[in-house]
Amino acid sequence: MTINKMTGPTKTEPSLDRRDLLKLTVTTAASTAGVWWPGASWAQAKISSNPFTLGVASGSPTVDGVVLWTRLLPSGIFSSIGNESVSVRWEIASDDKFQRIVQQGTSVATPQLGHSVHVELSGLTSDSWFFYRFHAGEFTSAIGRTRTLPAADAKVNHLRMAYASCQHWGHGFYGAYRHMAQEQLDLVMFLGDYIYEYPGSTKAGDAVRSVTGGWVQSLADYRQRYALHKSDADLQAAHLAFPWVFTWDDHEVQNDYAGDFAGYASHAEPSTDFSKRRAVAYQAWYEHMPVRSSVLTKALAGLVERSSKPTELRIYQNLRWGQLANLMLLDPRQYKDPTACTPDGRLGSGVIDPKTCESLKDPARTMLGKAQEDWLHQQLSVTATTWQVVGQATLIGPYGASTRISNDGWDGYPAARERLIASLESSSSSKVVIGGDVHANWVGHVKADYSKVKSKIVASEFCGTSITSRPSAATRTVMDARLAKNPHYIFADNEKRGYGVCEFTPAGLKTTLRVVEDVTKVDTAISTLASFSVQAGKSVVERV
Numbered sequence: 001m002t003i004n005k006m007t008g009p010t011k012t013e014p015s016l017d018r019r020d021l022l023k024l025t026v027t028t029a030a031s032t033a034g035v036w037w038p039g040a041s042w043a044q045a046k047i048s049s050n051p052f053t054l055g056v057a058s059g060s061p062t063v064d065g066v067v068l069w070t071r072l073l074p075s076g077i078f079s080s081i082g083n084e085s086v087s088v089r090w091e092i093a094s095d096d097k098f099q100r101i102v103q104q105g106t107s108v109a110t111p112q113l114g115h116s117v118h119v120e121l122s123g124l125t126s127d128s129w130f131f132y133r134f135h136a137g138e139f140t141s142a143i144g145r146t147r148t149l150p151a152a153d154a155k156v157n158h159l160r161m162a163y164a165s166c167q168h169w170g171h172g173f174y175g176a177y178r179h180m181a182q183e184q185l186d187l188v189m190f191l192g193d194y195i196y197e198y199p200g201s202t203k204a205g206d207a208v209r210s211v212t213g214g215w216v217q218s219l220a221d222y223r224q225r226y227a228l229h230k231s232d233a234d235l236q237a238a239h240l241a242f243p244w245v246f247t248w249d250d251h252e253v254q255n256d257y258a259g260d261f262a263g264y265a266s267h268a269e270p271s272t273d274f275s276k277r278r279a280v281a282y283q284a285w286y287e288h289m290p291v292r293s294s295v296l297t298k299a300l301a302g303l304v305e306r307s308s309k310p311t312e313l314r315i316y317q318n319l320r321w322g323q324l325a326n327l328m329l330l331d332p333r334q335y336k337d338p339t340a341c342t343p344d345g346r347l348g349s350g351v352i353d354p355k356t357c358e359s360l361k362d363p364a365r366t367m368l369g370k371a372q373e374d375w376l377h378q379q380l381s382v383t384a385t386t387w388q389v390v391g392q393a394t395l396i397g398p399y400g401a402s403t404r405i406s407n408d409g410w411d412g413y414p415a416a417r418e419r420l421i422a423s424l425e426s427s428s429s430s431k432v433v434i435g436g437d438v439h440a441n442w443v444g445h446v447k448a449d450y451s452k453v454k455s456k457i458v459a460s461e462f463c464g465t466s467i468t469s470r471p472s473a474a475t476r477t478v479m480d481a482r483l484a485k486n487p488h489y490i491f492a493d494n495e496k497r498g499y500g501v502c503e504f505t506p507a508g509l510k511t512t513l514r515v516v517e518d519v520t521k522v523d524t525a526i527s528t529l530a531s532f533s534v535q536a537g538k539s540v541v542e543r544v
Ligand SMILES: [Fe+2]
Pocket: 001, 166, 167, 192, 193, 251, 437, 438, 469
């Protein structure tokens, strides 16, 4: 989704060789168990100022583990801790005073991975909360709080999670995250656009706060843009409070990209080798997210040589919350076919008339790729949890007020959407689909056939508004017209920024839309825009 038009300088640089990256990440993972990098005799960088300015985070929880993350960077996103590796001690305890330490060790922060640290823990007690911190030189990080998953066969009565997406730095402050950090949550599901790759706006008065740097294209550019976002105290607070799980959308690489094909942001964007750009963007994403190195390893379908095609990261995954819920996160970008019939033969997305676009009828066109579609079908048809929850990046159903469609979302991939819906129908659980991307709250139903009003409800759908990113220019009248044209949705609002909270129990789901009063104010208040309930065994959404 194009946000605005901007200009700025750029530069390119090579990414790590894929084999080097794999070697480094595997070594980093091994070092979490206290094993030093073989032949390690590096000069330890002298740390003279706090290297924990980007905070700490945790994520990818399992029944007996979690990933702890930090990245060493002295104050200032253009700074560096140097070109030497740094040893970082870590501790995880069952109390916030660290009197009952359950595991501790040392990891190596290497310059090749931007001095990021990923501690991949196992052997922890299931369904339990922990506290963690890092030490480097004389400095100690903030204390994070995280948790493990319940055992797969555990009878669990409760899961409370938030969903969020689209946090454009220049469009507002992260007050939503300050409030989210105060919620009682088990985890946060982030659904794409953690960064935006645009340069800062040159339009007077356009930015709430300035975006540092130009077009984001090189590894150094992506690292700096992530560092800019990670420097925010409110975002850090939300990472400190809970484990996060992730998928990405387009802006972690480039506006509207699809698979191996570049997108289009603006005529001012300098051209560059897209394959290399995607590879460095993916590397920077790995460096800044609390995710496992297995996303990069061939054995787990991660870092794969695809002949001449670029580096692959296997990020689609599921987390099992006992017998209560199976949480799936889809990757909607990496395996996606290019958009169809974008006007003027341009790259990226467009608004098109589906009647004049023959390619839309091609059953082979895919949003997820065959391997991911098969994986999703298997997850949905085999797993017998009360709830099946699919997190992905955008709206599932048609939502336009006219017959024209945006060709970037599921509307532009009708055959793939039919397969997605068929997979959802194959599950006997209660299904919930959660999305982002459109910078507006949408609530409603996934239908077996959207062209028939009385068609069977397959799943409930909650698409979240943005944390900060500006909405489209659609007025309330236009949003109402969209609702009238698409009765599978019962609620739509694009005026408010915020996040959603889903509370799952064996009996039902309650979803609350939390929105900030004014995203341009640091100390903005929060309130509830609307709440909805879904009874287990049914997928009918009711406003409460
Ligand atoms: Fe976005």
